[in-house]
Amino acid sequence: MARHSRDVQLTLTLPPTGTALRHRISEAIVDAIRLGRLHPGDALPPTRALAAELGVARAGVVEAYDELCAAGYACARPGSGTRIAPGADAAAAAGAGSHVSEGPPPVADTAPAPPAPTWDLTPGSPDTDLVSPDDWRRAWRAAAAAPIQVRAPGPSGHPELRRALAVHLRRTRGILAHPDELVLVPGVDSALRTLAAAANLAGRDVAFEEPGYGSARRTLELSGAHPRSIAVDADGLDPALLRATDAAVYCTPAHQYPLGARMPVTRRAELVARAAAAGTLIIEDDYDGEFRYDVSALPALRSIEGGREHVAYLGTASKILSPSIRLAWLLPPPALLGRVHEALRRTGENCCGVTGLALARFIESGALTRHLARASRTYSARRSALVGALRSRPALTDRPGVELSGIEAGLHVVLQLPDGTDDAAVATDLGTRGIAVIGLGRYRSDDEGPRGLMLGYARLPETQADAVAGAITEVVGRHLDRNRRG
Template sequence: MARHARDVQLTLTLPPTGAALRHRISEAIIDAIRLGRLHPGDALPPTRALAAELGVSRAGVVEAYDELCAAGYACARPGSGTLIAPGADAAAAAGAESHVSDRPTPVPDTEPTPTAPTWDLTPGCPDTGLISPDDWRRAWRAAAAAPIRPRSPGSTGHPELRHALALHLRRTRGIIAHPDELVLVPGVDSALRTLAAAADLAGRDVAFEEPGYRNARRTLELSGARPRPIAVDADGLDPAALRETDAAVYCTPAHQYPLGARMPVTRRAGLVARAAASGTLIIEDDYDGEFRYDVSALPALRSIEGGREHVAYLGTASKILSPSIRMAWLLPPPALLARVHESLRRTSENCCGVTGLALAHFIESGALTRHLARASRTYSARRAALVGALRSRPTLMGRPGVDLVGIEAGLHVVLRLPDHADDDAIATELGARGIAVPGLGPYRTDAAGPRGLMCGYGQLPETQADAVAGAIAEVVGRHLAR
């Protein structure tokens, strides 16, 4: 910058907009810089002089100069007035403004935003409309009335929610746990990252269901573990397929994701016994274990003798209430509890304290029990309507290799297709017709793995089941006939 600022004759034309005066003046000065009438080091006119020339109040000019200085376009120096700052010409040429413009921003030509599907059969999506609004508001009012806590709860916080969950797990899943053993995390992915660190799974094999839950597989891979696929059958994962080199095994015994198998008690007991003998960590993802239809509840792996020492149990509010709550619970083996807390302290993956209080009140008030009963009745009826509508299509169910599996529990059924079927192409065509239903492609790592469609019924009204089944039968039939 020159030692003596260059005096300039500045003639400004204010933009004819409805913006504030300070914005109009600053925009005019930036335009002068962009056009080369002002250069870095030039002195701006005194505020009184510019105000008189423009016929505006001096206060508006002062505010405009302050705005330019704050944005880096100008700098005020005692005895030298207000000068154009170094680099102001480059900023002006780049179109940088001194304030957030309130002018309409032109919308660039982009692809049209995809419309929501007419029927959403995405698996694992609960119907939040089934939650009682009165119970929900009451829970949040109770949380809002509690004293504001000065710090994040941390992994050892949420005493009210941990106490409520301990009672809930004992009543619904047969798991006996002290509240201090429960750890709250913001989602199952967080729980898996924490377990991978606490159990030193990086660089080690983790037996993993094939096909299996892709988010869990990806999370373990990003944590450094090596998921080793084990093909599941009609009874889920077979403990006999485990190896001595497996440091852990990830499974969904209540309702295998995605094929829906329920692991029988013989395999459950065998899996826990094998883990006890080899020291393998079992990661039990009980993502929708609360929803069962026409079948009795089977014990969680954690509740089996020996399970407490070798099973890390994962539960979540995503399926029973809503994924937006971002609340999951982890019940690690006692030997890993301290390391789990240490891992969470390092990563600061904490849950919202207010959300924890609201969920605790929702459980303790009996609202969750009422909700689960109401939701189970509704989901059971929707499941029956969809299954019945699909089975009533002889052109679909009469084909070799076509079957419905996983209908006893959860929020989805799988329409199994022949091995030559292109389930991804079928899913794409159904999506174009307004039916969001994924194929099994994203869940398998083996190209020769099973084919099928994952038909979630959580948000499908019973009255729409027949129309959806008809469209599925038509599209699948046409693809299989090629």
């Protein structure tokens, strides 16, 4: 219980300069409470009077009182002034401050980060420098000017973005979808978790590409599903290898991840037909379907007859703009749409409303169309430069078992290596030469399967392709010679 209030003559000694005035005043008042000169219920002097006594601007005193009230040391009521709050003496005695002190930066207790590679060929990241800064800023200004949303968008939110994406998918992927059928999620992993819950995949087999996208495999496993490996070939996943016990199949038909195969139309049609006959859910991850070179576009599985009822289509902004956006779109079969909404309501997974509105403006303005055209030209030139530089080196490409694949689409090619090659060791050695690459071992579920390197060219300038190809030829050749002698 606070004491009866009393007016006090407050004489403060401010700490030395070095911190903001409001902090120095609030610290002095907390010290007075700690020393017993101020008690709960005591009235603080009017801000004007204290400012005159201290010889400081009144604004600093007002800010200090606000800080004390926010920290619970004081309370202000209209007509009653500002008084010391109940319990303030105990808090001061315990050493609680009214603000976070700016102490010295913490001393790092870990090893320094390794230097950035000279050439980063890791797959998965587009060149964000290709995004027009003017278009990007214009979209975000429009989003910032919109009214602040009262609550998180939820699975039925983002109407502007869903409308824009419906048009984008029709134009670029031949997919007809009503905006109300699209669901926005914070990434492909979120979409997979949602589908696993909506389609009751826990405890059931999901046919999965081998080698395949490891993050998707782990997400399905954590959701209780049982990914069943199916080896891919030069045409991707073979529908003939599906089983009646497969509740779903996960695939990347536009550019198989990681080997890069494009599933031909015949297989696409067969896969959809088999799914329709068996009631199997197809999860089509179209992670970089917008990028293809010197080949015609192939229809998305979702756009094939029967696909609407059996294909859950996934797309993402990660490859076309930036992984930092953390926004993907899910187009589930109509029978699953309600359960997808319910699963998202249970988990509370949402996309940022402002981000969604900015992306909608980016698409509606035509900026995304312009960006994809510009990026496709640039990536095509970079791909040609890297592939040409590698193929110009017979010391590499004339070796048995060495082959380039996945060059028709996407943002990476695969340098396939002979069986038994330690591709992780090759990748490590290239890292010492300043070239960051990933071996296929990261995408194999066991020690069997193809060997090779994933070479992302999205951020590799054409002028640097020859130097990179030369280093790859030297390091790979050394490993293959060592293996042959061993």
